[in-house]
Each structure stands twice: as structure tokens, then as C-alpha cells.
């Protein structure tokens with residue numbers, strides 16, 4: 001199938017943010033016209049992020065600063081997907097959350113109780129914790145070492161998170177520290193797991209053949225699409241070089257220079 005036709009067949013676009021719609025604090029020139037075009041043609045988009053340190057409200061503020069107006073319904077975050085997973089597999093469990101106040105607030109808003117009283121904990125949730133303390137590492141280690149069957153979930157597998165000056169350790173790196181201490185690995189929710197695309201389709205009613213994930217990383221963005229059985233679109237406007245693409249075992253359905261190709265196809 002022709003590339004433009006393949007793009008036109010998509011009704012729901014799930015966009016990665018950094019490297020796809022903007023780079024750091026610089027919005028790509030085609031982003032807003034493309035988002036407008038998607039809506040004008042009766043299609044829909046959602047922003048899909050692994051970052052569990054920020055709430056949806058935080059993201060709405062961040063995007064507003066870049067000139068993108070967004071509402072709650074436009075987002076699918078690893079925090080929301082974690083709540084979805086917990087409701088499905090561990091309903092009503094009391095959580096110990098090694099995460100930010102924003103993550104705790106999101107999980108509580110979804111009806112979960114959280115506690116720091118280790119006796120009451122029924123499930124451990126690791127997030128991208130920009131408010132991490134040694135006490136939390138000690139608590140999680142103790143819980144996992146003393147309670148063999150305690151469910152252990154992580155919002156996202158990313159080892160590092162990009163910043164203006166380079167990278168800082170993300171959830172996956174802290175989980176590695178916990179693994180060194182306890183030998184336990186979590187169930188991981190964010191991209192490349194299929195859970196966020198699945199949740200997006202459940203919320204919007206779009207089918208697999210109408211849905212695509214669009215992102216600049218093969219091993220997280222595109223892979224989540226492949227895992228969910230939807231179209232995986234790679235854009236070369238971020239992290240992935242043609243050399244990385246050539247060496248990757250996972251092949252995107254479509255490769256675009258950047259999202260301006262979506263704009264011109266629609």
C-alpha cells in the first residue's frame with residue numbers, strides 16, 4: 001500500500017512527545033498544523049507518554065507553554081495505564097507508591113488507597129520518582145524481601161529521562177537498584193508494553209486497523225504499536241538514525257522523516 005494511503009487509513013494517532021512533536025522546548029513547525037488537520041478531517045489524536053513523574057495537569061501546562069492546547073481526554077500516560085492495569089489485576093489493593101505526589105494523586109483519584117505503613121501494603125508501585133528518598137528505597141527493598149508474593153509493578157521501563165543538560169536516572173534505573181538488592185523485577189506498564197495503546201482504543205472505540213502509534217524510538221514507541229497489533233510509525237526527527245533503524249530487529253510499518261509527512265498525506 002502507498003504510504004499516503006496507509007496514513008489516511010488511520011483514524012486515531014497516538015503520539016509520542018519529545019522527538020516527535022517537539023525537541024526539548026522547541027516545537028516543530030509542522031506540529032500544530034498537523035494536529036489541526038487531524039481534527040479537521042474527523043480523526044483523533046492522543047499524546048502517549050511513559051513519564052509518570054508528571055500528572056496530566058502538568059502536561060497540559062507544559063504543552064500550553066509550547067502553544068498546544070490540550071484537555072485531559074487528549075492524554076494517555078503510564079500513570080493512567082498503571083491504574084487501568086491495577087484495576088484489572090489487583091482491584092482494591094492498598095498501594096505503596098515509590099513515586100511523585102502527582103502519581104500518588106492520580107492513583108488515589110482512580111480509587112486506590114495508598115500507604116507508607118508497610119504492614120498495610122498489598123502492592124508496590126514504582127514510578128519515575130523525582131522526589132525519591134533513601135527511605136523509599138529501603139521500604140521497597142524490605143517489602144519485596146519479606147513478602148515473597150507481593151505484586152510489584154513499575155510505570156515505565158526507561159533507564160534515563162532526557163533533560164536540557166543530558167539525562168537523569170528514570171524508573172528503570174531505580175528498578176535496577178532494587179533488583180540488585182532484592183533479586184525482584186517488576187511487571188512493567190509503559191511503552192513498549194501494549195497496555196497504553198490498548199487503553200486508548202478502549203477509551204475511544206477505535207479498532208486496531210484504524211490506530212497508529214507515532215514515535216521517534218523503535219524500542220519503546222514503535223514496539224508498543226507492534227505489541228498492540230496496530231500500525232507502528234517511526235519518525236526520524238528524534239533519537240533514531242537510519243543506522244539504528246537498519247540494525248533494529250523490530251521494523252516499523254512506516255518510516256517518515258518527520259510528522260510533516262502526516263500533514264501532507266491528510
Ligand SMILES: [Mg+2]
Nearest residue numbers: 016018019216
Ligand atoms: Mg520520544
